[in-house]
Amino acid sequence: MNQKNGWIMAAILLTLSMTAGCSSSQAAVEKGTGGKGAEGTNKENSGPPAVSTEPVTLNILASAYQVDFETMLIDPVKKKYPNITLNVMATGTGKNIQDLVAAGNTPDLFAGYTGMMPALKQLDVLDNLEPLVKKFRVDLDRYEPAVIDAIKVSGNNNELSGLPFNLQLNALYYNKDIFDRFGVPYPKDGMTWDDAIELARKLTRTEGGVAYRGxxxxxxxxxxxxxxxxxxxPKTNKAAVNNEQWKTVFDLGKRILSIPGNERKESSPINEFRKSKTLAMLPSYNFFSDMKEASESGLNWDVAQYPSYKDRPNIYGMVDPWIMFVAKTSKHKDAAMQVLEVLTSNEVMLQMAKNTAKLPPLKNPEMKKALGENMPFLKGKSIVSVFKSRPAPNPSFTKYDTEAQKWLEASFWDYIRDKKDINTALRDAEEQINQIIREY
Structure with a gap:
């Protein structure tokens, strides 16, 4: 194709894409989905610029936990962009992003979360996506603002280095049969940790040779x-754990796990809840999609709003999105952005919500209403209770946090198990963390 014909073809493609964008946007408005809603105009349908339609293969690193590959990536990408082939590189031993970078095999796209971003900065794989966001007319107003802020605060120079596709949530799972057995009312929404601890005291007992934990x-x-x-x-690069905030955290753990008979007996509280069925309440992350087997095995369960600190009512977790990054080294960034466009589209996000009960990071209230809609074992569960809380703002992470947290958690368990008093535990943790920083 000569240069003149090439320009003519590009103009035709641009016109067609703009026409298709207008048509799909209008159809969305007529159907009452997408288009103009409570959040304003959904610009995802305004149409990206014309890009190459030459065949391209992109390597993408993620786990099946993070992405339902067939329904969220492979099929929809193939349908919309048949020239793009995705080569899924499953995570595993020797196959994480650090290993692949070291081997000179950095993928074009990879999934991660904000806590990983300091390590990713060290690897120098994060790119500033903002020029591509502008080029592809990505509507960031579709997302919950706190999610975009969390990615920026964790990135390079407050830059947007990826797009979120899944937002973690926290819920209080509870075993209704244990509550019924001991005549204790079910957990209520709006409980503080103090309220949950009082319930736990009533539920921690042994009956019929079975030890139940509250x-x-x-x-x-x-x-x-x-x-x-x-x-x-992050300003001083010194440990910041020997203070009242961390005493509050350590004290909460102690008050829960020092209830007589409530000492942790299994290495996995999640298994204790789902399989052994001896744990009455488990405040945890979103594992709704993994409750099918437990439900079928007879676990009579439901969820309530996550307990909160008295001075931080209706707050759980932190803003904890899963993010898809485009690697700085990718030679196919336009195609990678087309994949992100599909992954974060209303259509794919809605299917994710319905089929996997993972929460899209979008403002659209329909996404929350649809959570788990196509999962029969979630029917009748009080998932709506979860949304009465909101996540806490993210702190700024540092490259030392992963290693520092190991020592802090070790001190936490020393305190829980009465090996150290709280002041000693925090002082020792601070000293050890500062030593790690000096030797880093």
Whole structure:
């Protein structure tokens, strides 16, 4: 094709894409989905610029937990952009992003979360997507503002380095049969941790040779995320754990796990809830999609609003999105953005919500209403309760946080198990973290 014909073809393609964009947008308005809604105009249908239609293969790194490949990526991308082939590189031992970068095999696209971003910055794989966002007319107003802010605060120079496709949530799962057995009312929405602990005291007992536990915090991270606390001060690069905020976190863990008989007995509280069926309440992350087997095995369960600190009512976790990044080294960034366009489209997000019960990071209220709609074992569950809380703002992460958290958590368990008092535990953790920073 000569240059003149090439320009003519590009103009035709641009006209067709703009026409198709206007048609799909109008259809969306007529159907009452997408288009103009409570959030304003949905610009995702305004049509990206014409780009190459030459065949291209993109390597993408993610796990099946993060992405339902067939319904969220492979099929919809193939349908809309038949020239793009996705080569899925499943995560696993020796196959994480660090390993692939070290081997000179960096994928074009890879999934991660905000807590990983300091490490990704060290690998120098994050790119500034804002020029591509502008080029492809990506409507960032579709997203929950806190999600975009969380990605920027964790990125390079407050830049947007990826687009979110899944937002974590927290819920209080509970075993209705244990509550019924001991005549204790079910958890209510709006409970504080103090309220949950009082319920736990009534439910922690042994009957018929079976030891029942009332409550487990599930994870150390789960109870400190709502406080938006730093482990390392990003301004001074020094430990920031020997203070009242962290005492509050350590104290909460102690009050839960020191209830007589409520000491942790299994390594996995999630298994204790789902399989052993001996844990009455489990405040945890979104594992709705994994409750099918437990439901079929007879677990009589429901969910309530996540408990909150008294001074931080209706707050859970932190803004914790899964993000798809375009690697800085990718030679096919336009095609990668087309994949992101499909992945984050209303159509794909809605199917994700309905079929996997994962929460889209969009303002659109229909996404929350649709959560788990096509999953029969979730029918009748009080999922609406979860949305009475909102996530806490993210702190600024540092490159030291992952290693520092290991030492802080070790001190937490030393305190829980009465090996150290709280002041000693936090002081020792601070000293150890500062030593790690000096040797980094």
């Amino acid at each position: 409550l487990d915090p599930e994870s150390f991270t789960r109870i400190f995320y709502p406080r938006s606390v730093n482990i390392v001060d």
